[in-house]
Amino acid sequence: MFHSGFDDSDELHGEDRLRELVESYEAADGSRYFDSDTLDDIASWYFEAARFEDALRVVDRVLEGQPFSSDAWMRRGILLNNLNRHAEALDAYDRALSLNPADLETLVNRGITLDSLERPEEALEAFGQALQLDPTHDEALFHIGVTLERLGRSQEAVAAFEACADANPEHAEVWYELGFCLDRQGDLERAIACYDRHLDVDPYSHDAWYNRGIVLNRAERFDDAVASYDMAIVIADDFASAHYNRGNALANLGRLDDAIASYLRVLEFEENDAATCYNIALAYEEKKEYRDAIRYFEKAVETDDAYAEAWYGLGCCFDALERYDEALTFFNRAVVLSPNTADFWYAKADSAYNLGRLAEAAAAYRTVVQLSPDNQDAWLDYAETLFEARRPEEALDAYRKAVSLKPDSAGSYFQQAKALMALGQRDESIRSLKTAFRLDPRTRDEFPLTYPDLYRDARIRRLLDLDR
Secondary structure, three states, rough: OOOOOOOHHHHHHOEEEEEEHHHHHHHOOOOOOHHHHHHHHHHHHHHOOHHHHHHHHHHHHHHHOOOOOHHHHHHHHHHHOOOHHHHHHHHHHHHHHHOOOOHHHHHHHHHHHHHHHHOOOHHHHHHHHHHOOOOHHHHHHHHHHHHHHHOOHHHHHHHHHHHHHOOOOOOOOHHHHHHHHHHHHHOOOHHHHHHHHHHHHHHOOOHHHHHHHHHHHHHOOHHHHHHHHHHOOOHHOOOHHHHHHHHHHHHHOOOOHHHHHHHHHHHHOOOOOHHHHHHHHHHHHOOOOOHHHHHHHHHHHHHHHOHHHHHHHHHHHHOOOOHHHHHHHHHHHHHHHOOOOOOHHHHHHHHHHHHHHHHHHHEEEEEEHHHOOOOOOHHHHHHHHHOOOHHHHHHHHHHHHHHHHHHOHHHHHHHHHHHHOOOOHHHHHHHHHHHHHHOOHHHHHHHHHOHHHHHOOHHHHHHHOOOO
């Protein structure tokens, strides 16, 4: 918020009267006398209309007649700040303060300009000078919070915003900023409460309804989030981000058709937005409507060729359709774009395995376990692939790693036994099978099907107590 220092001209005069004054001023083209009060009103009208150059000319005319008016110098600084002429604005504020060193509005506006110039410590000093004159000055407290927030000093910012809210509970912007800060700190319920306070003061703030929805979604209060986004959309129907995040909340609720409808509204405003197409595709994929999913994943990559997740999504859809060659092509594209994403490599490995390309699958599984060394399932899949590729020593190392990650997993011991047997370590293989039987008795029933040759060996059946 920028503290303008300009009075609301509509409150001083009727709008028609003000317009007449402005028209008269413009028609006179400097040839007619206007008193300072009238010029102030005209400058205020220009300011409210965002005609800052015109307002500046009027204020300069006031200063010609009243060069020692601190208020006029402050207004000049405000206008220059709005015109991004920040150095000149500081000069104007300094002139104002030389005439009236205790003017709170000038000190606050000077601090705002210093902050705009990325001189935050000087800005904080200016706001602090205002607080020395009035420790409860809400605007000084508010802008201290804004500056501290920008500096990443979140805890101090919250304290300043809270002091501002105590000084002026009707200060709408402070509740908004406080909600934002608390959200970033992970204090979600307090953040929601602050957005509620903001909306009590400014119920038509679509940004506040939107931010409130984001926090509610993060708090997994998805129904409430949808309702909050709905309010933002009622106020601003073309608010694409609200439609988008509404779709996310609906997807989290499992209301996939409604989510798709919400995402499609986004595409009315932002045609072929890659992230929106991707989310539509995800919803169709979850519905197992793979061809529609493919269509929107393709739209996503047409818009953004480097969208690794969308290439991965295409691969998942073709994999679900058992079109493994095409799936592998898309997974290859994903791992090129995002080589450190374990899930992409895992999908590539599975597709290569399904195609019988064991060497390629093993290499991909090896990358998975390098990127995600605690993934026990990946170690098991890697071991199985190595064993099928007739690499039993490497397979045994991978099985042992899987066992070490999850010592109570019967399946790891059960599968490890075949590598031990293949390497001639029969006694260890029997011990591994016994451990599997102990951890999960159901593996005893699986043994004849998984190890038919061993099951036919009477000595092994006896060692495993299978004939009782």
